[in-house]
Amino acid sequence: AQSVTQLGSHVSVSEGALVLLRCNYSSSVPPYLFWYVQYPNQGLQLLLKYTTGATLVKGINGFEAEFKKSETSFHLTKPSAHMSDAAEYFCAVRSGYSTLTFGKGTMLLVSP
Amino acid sequence: SQTIHQWPATLVQPVGSPLSLECTVEGTSNPNLYWYRQAAGRGLQLLFYSVGIGQISSEVPQNLSASRPQDRQFILSSKKLLLSDSGFYLCAWSWGGQETQYFGPGTRLLVL
Numbered sequence: 001a002q003s004v005t006q007l008g009s010h011v012s013v014s015e016g017a018l019v020l021l022r023c024n025y026s027s028s029v030p031p032y033l034f035w036y037v038q039y040p041n042q043g044l045q046l047l048l049k050y051t052t053g054a055t056l057v058k059g060i061n062g063f064e065a066e067f068k069k070s071e072t073s074f075h076l077t078k079p080s081a082h083m084s085d086a087a088e089y090f091c092a093v094r095s096g097y098s099t100l101t102f103g104k105g106t107m108l109l110v111s112p
Numbered sequence: 113s114q115t116i117h118q119w120p121a122t123l124v125q126p127v128g129s130p131l132s133l134e135c136t137v138e139g140t141s142n143p144n145l146y147w148y149r150q151a152a153g154r155g156l157q158l159l160f161y162s163v164g165i166g167q168i169s170s171e172v173p174q175n176l177s178a179s180r181p182q183d184r185q186f187i188l189s190s191k192k193l194l195l196s197d198s199g200f201y202l203c204a205w206s207w208g209g210q211e212t213q214y215f216g217p218g219t220r221l222l223v224l
Contacts, residue, residue, distance in 0.1 A: 009153065032211050043202055043215035044156075051211075090156065094211045098144045098163070104155035 002027045002095040006103035014111050019063075019078040021106050023091035026072065032094035033074040035065055038105075039087045047089075050074065061085070086110045114139035118203050118216040125223055131176075131190040133219050135203030138184065143205040145186040146213060147178055150200040162186060163208065198223045 007022040025031055032051045036044040048059025055067040065076045074091060088105045095101035115138045125131060137143050147159040158171045160178035168178050175194060179187045186203060200220050204213040 034212070036215075041200075041218070041220070043217045044204075046212060046214070049212060098206055098209060098211055099146075099158060099161060100211060100213060101158075102156040104153065 002029075002031075002093050002101045004091050004093050004101055004103035006089075006091050006106045008106055009104065010107045010109060012109040012111065013081045015083055016080050019076070019081045019085065019108065021076040021089050021091075021108065023065075023074045023076065023103060024072050025074060025091070025093045027093055027095075029094070031067075031074075033065075033067060034092040034100065035059065035063070035074075035076050036090045036092065036102075037061075037087050038090065044090060047076070081108075081110050083110050083112065114205070114214065116203060116205055116214060116216040118201075118219050120219060121217065122220045123222070125193050125221065127195055127223055128192045131188070131193050131197070131221070133188040133201055133203075133221075135186040135188075135216055136184055137205045140184070140205070140207070142183060142208055144208055144210075145180060146204040146206075147186065147188050148202040148204065150202060150218075151198075156202065159188070193223045195223050197221065 003026045005024045034049045035047040038044045048057045050057045050067045058064045063078045088107045090105045091103045092100040117136050146161045148156045162180045176190050202218045203216040206213045
């Protein structure tokens with residue numbers, strides 16, 4: 001069975017600081033990995049995804065993530081946080097035919 | 113382009129009352145459709161998914177049911193709501209055979 005662990009239910013950073021949101025996965029098949037962002041009372045928006053090929057994936061809003069098979073990780077980073085980045089972030093892994101298993105989410109708080 | 117709609121946006125229902133939430137997708141044909149429930153601190157729980165009209169897979173046994181009467185319409189129902197049914201319900205779609213899912217704006221359900 002596939003699973004996702006997101007370390008830290010809340011992460012706080014200052015505006016301009018590095019953002020690092022951690023995601024580790026377990027998968028019995030070659031993983032397809034995703035990061036989604038959710039703003040309050042809205043649906044989820046795809047930030048980026050890894051399927052095959054280059055292990056460093058760039059997404060929208062300046063975010064990127066690196067697939068590390070040896071560490072079973074897919075951490076999300078952004079060099080410089082903006083206030084508008086404050087939201088909840090979800091990591092997900094392919095878990096079956098067109099289905100995804102999501103982590104419990106990490107709330108990113110950005111202070112001025 | 114494709115768009116996904118959910119309604120109502122917010123719903124307050126008494127315990128024991130019926131439920132019907134609707135999701136429709138525009139701009140695509142024969143999509144995979146998904147219903148998720150999101151409870152605070154628990155991430156996203158996949159409830160149902162459908163790969164075609166009349167084809168429903170249930171992921172979690174509960175007092176909810178789903179139906180797909182038309183290609184781009186997905187309905188979540190209950191005959192009698194429980195307090196534990198409160199949450200944020202998200203509908204999503206994907207291209208057939210693809211893992212990337214696109215989410216609707218969600219329905220906030222409060223059962224009192």
